[in-house]
Amino acid sequence: MSYYALLFVAGIAGSFHCIGMCGGFACALGGDPRGRGATAVRHALYNTGRLTTYCFLGGLAGGLGGAIYTCLGTRSQPGVPVLSESLGAVQRGLAVIAGLLMIVMALQFFGLRNLRRLTTGFGGSTLATALRSLLRTRGHAAPLAFGVVNGFLPCPLVYAMVAQAASSLDVLSGCLTMAAFGLGTFPTMLVMGGLGRLLAPRWRQHGVRLAGGFILALGLVTLARGIVPMTAHPHHIWHFA
């Protein structure tokens, strides 16, 4: 379980990076005139929508990783222990890929700006501007829908976590990976929704660095998992279920 705790912490640390884009959305979502309770519901719905998208992406990635494993690992007989040789190879390969992706994305936070086009150039800006019209709409469906679409907006942090989820080779683990990460982003996003713009200017730069540091560390750990022999791992945390 310590693995998910780590992801949760990564979510908290990474969410300082979110202050830039998603935090802006949370601020813009603003309060509800009907009072504090309604405002809280509004933000809870927004974050639920976001979390749903993350979980979905995680589950899908995990399932995909599992499917790749089944395709490549057909040689392993049914009934063979889960951590067979072929599983190890596939999982290690995926871990290496995920780790490298995370390291590349983390480096972006430290100033490798030319990578930005690579990660945010998929038409995210058009969608983001269109989304603004959703912010002013009343009702409970709007913040939920906003959160769902928000979850799909290009974000290096999410890509890194999806890569991580893919290396878990299982729907549930992938889903939980993203859920842990998504829950980790909750505190900051809820605070952003409540405190508004007070924090943003001073914290943003530090937040981005901090997030970059954590992603880098996580990437290195994941990469190490792929490279260091399987026996070095104390537990097969991927398959606790």
Added chain:
Amino acid sequence: MTSRVTSVPNALCRHCLLPLGRRGFVHPVNGESCQFCCYGCCIAYQVKSGSGEASEAAWLLVRLGAGGFLSMNIMLFSLLVYSGAFTGTDRRVLPTIHLLLWGLATPAVLILGEPFLRETWSQIRRGRLGSSALIVLGSLAAYSYSTLAVFRLGGYLYFDTAAMVLMLFTVGRYVEAAGRARASRDLAPLLAAESESATVVEGAEEHRRSVREVRAGMLIRVRPGERIPVDGLIVEGCSHTDDSVISGESRQIAKAVGDSVLAGSINLDGPLLIRSSGSGDQSRWAHICRSVRDALQQSSRTQRIADRWVGAFVPVVLVLAGLTLAYWSQRLPFDRAMLAALSVLVVACPCAVGLAAPMAHSLGIGQLARHGCLVRSPGALEALAVTRLIAFDKTGTLTLGSPHLVDLASDGVGEEEVLARLAGLERHSEHGLARAIALAARARGLDPIATEDVRVVPGRGLRGVVDGEVVAAGSAALMHELGWQLPPALVERADVMATSGHSVVFIGWSEKPCAGRARAVLSFDDTPLPEARATIEALRALGIRVMLLTGDHAGAAARVAATVGVEDWQAGLAPDAKRVALDQCRPRRGAVAMVGDGLNDGPGLAWADVGIAVGSATDLARETADLVLPRGGLWLLPWVVGRARAVRSSVLANLAWAFGYNLIALTCAVLGLLQPILAAAVMAGSSLLVVLNSLRLERLPGPSYPGARRSSSAARAASQPQQRLEIPHTWAESSSPRPWPEGQGFSRRIR
């Protein structure tokens, strides 16, 4: 809220600017009634224009977001069920999960399926079945079966199939619409031209007015960066303009007070005050815009065939799905059989086929239009792509088309009288030689003699009446036709003139119409275009045979042919003979194209599979030409041919992909090898691939002028476009067709 288009047949989709087609409908956006060609364009437009308090756009996004939320949850839980997360001791929660799935799926199917259901319903009312019917049937079947399973039967649930199929198809429609809009981005300024406004200066006040309201003589202010709305003369300010839409070449041209500017060109760096020289809707720019709009309304042969296939496809798929269900239900559990049938329905949805041609065509037409080349229909582009022979007219096409008087031989009359009479007669002609004659008369200080009752003898010359005397000028054939005598001395001189490759004109007059004689013979010369040789070499490099068909003498034809590098030429052809010559080539070479100046080649251009006129946009409207190059734009021809081929291969690749994918996937689906969700996902992917393949056309290079240095004439032409526009077209060939009388129509060959 949404209704079918009934009143406006030739409208374009608000989002992608393509013709509405049969699926078009009207939908109010931000209180304005907008027309869309498909559901995807409706979504995309609302998302794009979603600014301010616009509730419509927001409501749509809310729907999509909520639908996405529900279907993602359904998918997640279904994935967990499939992956065996609820086995063993967790098995007792399964019924709860099933109820939860039903609770999620019901609103999801309602929210996401409603537009497809609406589309299907309106199609059924018009007695047709489209691809949306397949989607609706498939998702409703999966939903109904699963609902029954939850409450009555038990067994596997396929709510995920129902919701994800609808979600993926919505995404697919959105991708298609976004691609189409991107493809017609080049066309946007062209199609918006009619609704563009101009800043009209009236006294101290300035008003924004529609271009259609601008009349000659009005003062128009054009700010830097704006498109010049009307043709006119600069009365204040200086700037650079980019005339690429008119001349085909992207180049900055310096403009100062007194220079003319053309509508459609872009004012680059200085404010200008322009005096309009004509009404706003009569400029060449307005013609270009109208013809592009018309071209987009037409569908090519390939597209029509594809549409017919799609129309026949849907019932066949329904039957196939039924058969699949019947076959598999005898061998497998019913739900597995149903899944196979659903895959058949989903995978056969021919979405990419409808997208294959229009996108590539609008990209191609838009890019050509941006360089001043106009296409009458997408079919013309396809025909040009398969053209293996291009016949050129000589005068005005391969030559400059501004001949000058070289020699004059008279028989018993003075040179002055000959020129004065000829100038009087030719004043009524828009012929290129008319200008040469007028110039020669003016150089000698002669006034043209007033001539009445001037009539054009097509392909021969002109005749008129001066003080009761009949005057005729034209080829020797005209003199023979009138029964007039040709003095041997003149015939001899004419032969000499013709052998040296000059154009020859006889003139005669007589009191009695049937007993006149030729009094003089004149010769004119014309210089080949500097870029003609490079153009012809480039065409040959494209594998196209080039020939010269001219009404002129063999001498002139041989001289020009040798200069520009054409080995195959036929001279002395009347308009009908040109048709015959084209016909002779047709069986051997497939499609043939004819390039002319558009005025005296009408029949030839109309007869060829692709008629290409250089510089005469009106021919497009008259259906004489299929393709019009800008004035002095012969050098663009190889680029245009290359573009046409690229468009065609893109269309064919798209169709091959779309149909090929459908057929292969259909086979897999019938054999029960394909999951419906996977089928829907790859369908959305297939739309994406077609879009990406079409957008590859965007990356092809633009035209480049042959040779590094522009010739002086071409530079002159580019820097003084207005003056060049006034130059009448030439008919310098002595025995070639004369200017085409407006009333004398000719029918297009029916292909």
